[in-house]
Amino acid sequence: MSEQPTTGEMTTRLQHVRGIVRAALFAALMGSGGILALQVPISTVPFTLQTMFVIMAGLFLGPRYAPFSVVIYLTMGAIGLPVFSKGGAGIGILLGPTGGYLIGFIVTAWLVGVLGALVRVVTAKQSGLRLVGYILAAVMGLSLGTYLLGTLRLAALLQIGFLEAALVGVVPFLAAELLKVLLAAGLIVSLERRGLYPNNE
Amino acid sequence: MKQPLTGRFIPGDSPVHALDARAKLICLILLLAAVVSAGTVYGYGLILAVISVILLVAELPLHLAVGPAWRMWPFLSVIFIMNALFFTATDPLWSWWIFHISLAGVQQGIHVVTNVALIMIISNALTLTTAPLEITKALASLIKPLRLIGIPTDDVAMIISVAIRFVPTLLEEADMIKKAQIARGARFESKRLTEKAKSYLPLIVPIFIAAFRRADELALAMEARGYHGAGRRTPQRPAPLRLPDYAALMVCMTVSILQLALLR
Numbered sequence: 221m222s223e224q225p226t227t228g229e230m231t232t233r234l235q236h237v238r239g240i241v242r243a244a245l246f247a248a249l250m251g252s253g254g255i256l257a258l259q260v261p262i263s264t265v266p267f268t269l270q271t272m273f274v275i276m277a278g279l280f281l282g283p284r285y286a287p288f289s290v291v292i293y294l295t296m297g298a299i300g301l302p303v304f305s306k307g308g309a310g311i312g313i314l315l316g317p318t319g320g321y322l323i324g325f326i327v328t329a330w331l332v333g334v335l336g337a338l339v340r341v342v343t344a345k346q347s348g349l350r351l352v353g354y355i356l357a358a359v360m361g362l363s364l365g366t367y368l369l370g371t372l373r374l375a376a377l378l379q380i381g382f383l384e385a386a387l388v389g390v391v392p393f394l395a396a397e398l399l400k401v402l403l404a405a406g407l408i409v410s411l412e413r414r415g416l417y418p419n420n421e
Numbered sequence: 422m423k424q425p426l427t428g429r430f431i432p433g434d435s436p437v438h439a440l441d442a443r444a445k446l447i448c449l450i451l452l453l454a455a456v457v458s459a460g461t462v463y464g465y466g467l468i469l470a471v472i473s474v475i476l477l478v479a480e481l482p483l484h485l486a487v488g489p490a491w492r493m494w495p496f497l498s499v500i501f502i503m504n505a506l507f508f509t510a511t512d513p514l515w516s517w518w519i520f521h522i523s524l525a526g527v528q529q530g531i532h533v534v535t536n537v538a539l540i541m542i543i544s545n546a547l548t549l550t551t552a553p554l555e556i557t558k559a560l561a562s563l564i565k566p567l568r569l570i571g572i573p574t575d576d577v578a579m580i581i582s583v584a585i586r587f588v589p590t591l592l593e594e595a596d597m598i599k600k601a602q603i604a605r606g607a608r609f610e611s612k613r614l615t616e617k618a619k620s621y622l623p624l625i626v627p628i629f630i631a632a633f634r635r636a637d638e639l640a641l642a643m644e645a646r647g648y649h650g651a652g653r654r655t656p657q658r659p660a661p662l663r664l665p666d667y668a669a670l671m672v673c674m675t676v677s678i679l680q681l682a683l684l685r
Contacts (some may be wrong), residue, residue, distance in 0.1 A: 223567075233644060234640065234641070234644045237640045237643050237644045238640035238641075238650060239638050240576050240580050240635075240639055240640075241580075241583060241637075241639050241643065242633070242636050242637075242640075243580065243639040244581075244583040244584040244587060244636070245582045245584070245587055245632055245633070245635075247580075247584040247587075248584045248585075248588045249591065249632075250586035250589060251584070251588055252588050252591055252592065288580075290573040291577070292577065292581055292584055293584075294582050295557065295560060295577060295581060296581055296585065298556070298560070298582060299548065299556040299557055299560070299581075301484075301493065301553060301555040311544040311547060311548065312489065312490075312540060312542075312543075312544035312545050314539040315453065315540050315544060316537060316540060316541060317496070317500075317537060334662065377506065377533070377536075377537065378500050378503070378504070378533060379529065379533060380504075381501060384503070388499075407625065407626070407629070410626055411629055411630070413628065414626065414630065
């Protein structure tokens with residue numbers, strides 16, 4: 221009977237366990253993004269839902285657990301589970317030319333988490349302004365995290381200029397990415413409307 | 422796809438399979454450093470020799486060991502062409518408009534493509550010969566210093582198994598809700614894209630809500646059974662590195678040092 225936790229301690233403990241289990245859920249979502257992906261008949265660019273789930277993780281899990289969920293996802297890929305796009309797996313993909321984008325997901329998740337929390341403080345629940353705020357947070361997080369790191373890595377490994385790397389690695393995906401940002405922000409807002417609130421709220 | 426995710430691991434009883442996963446991970450890092458710093462034909466020869474020895478000892482079939490790198494050939498050829506055409510404008514063999522093919526450019530292209538392919542082959546050898554759970558444990562023990570900046574590294578191994586278990590659950594859930602919506606008249610089979618997209622939207626929100634309910638139930642169950650972040654969890658069977666592990670580390674260390682020496 222010496223170390224009975226107080227009620228306060230038990231809630232924070234439960235919050236931590238809930239946080240890491242929800243992080244596991246988002247890692248699983250990122251991993252199954254390839255399987256659940258919608259088939260877009262016209263475009264040749266693969267429309268995977270990874271970035272959408274990374275943004276949703278940021279908005280939903282917050283800056284503490286969102287990067288953790290991305291780390292879990294990347295580790296799943298690194299140990300050989302087919303969770304990267306087109307069923308790819310292995311440490312080779314993380315270290316290869318497109319690995320920078322994957323590593324950049326960690327920064328994106330954290331940044332979107334920070335900005336999303338900020339948006340929740342300044343805007344009212346269920347307002348159109350909150351949706352706009354989420355979209356801006358997602359765009360900033362994506363460009364400063366995934367795209368910046370990914371392009372730097374691509375340019376460094378292939379020994380080409382930054383602009384050339386961006387032309388190969390970012391521009392063809394922009395339209396689809398914007399669609400995913402809109403989807404992610406809209407989904408989070410509609411989940412909030414149904415009473416499912418992000419962590420730490 | 423209702424089964425849990427399976428990895429690319431091929432069970433075997435070769436000396437490479439038997440090495441400790443931590444030792445293999447550090448060897449991988451050393452060998453990758455050797456690849457990146459290779460600059461001469463001899464350097465690449467040395468690395469190719471090391472790779473062939475690893476693949477032979479591990480008894481890996483060639484198509485599995487080299488396959489992932491081979492499947493990247495469209496990407497690799499684009500890299501090669503970009504390097505060959507744009508690398509340098511001085512001393513061109515052939516030029517037209519903004520394109521200049523020079524000997525240095527072609528060499529640069531070969532250099533970059535070989536590096537990418539070698540990195541893929543070496544790291545692929547690790548995932549083929551090591552069980553996913555072993556790599557997880559090894560990674561968890563190697564990233565322990567990250568604890569200092571607040572990342573719960575002890576939870577990583579536990580949470581990965583939870584995440585792996587979630588994947589089939591999610592797909593099952595999606596399937597169930599899809600059938601429920603079909604029973605209510607949703608038209609997933611429609612040929613028209615807008616109609617198809619519209620029928621998917623009411624699917625996504627219920628999937629999320631069901632998934633979150635499951636996750637929160639699991640968290641409650643884990644907490645009720647006394648899980649509160651792994652904390653300082655000690656291994657059930659402590660496994661120190663053995664002689665072959667140290668030997669492998671020494672060999673890889675020698676290879677990367679030799680590589681630096683060959684550079685001179």
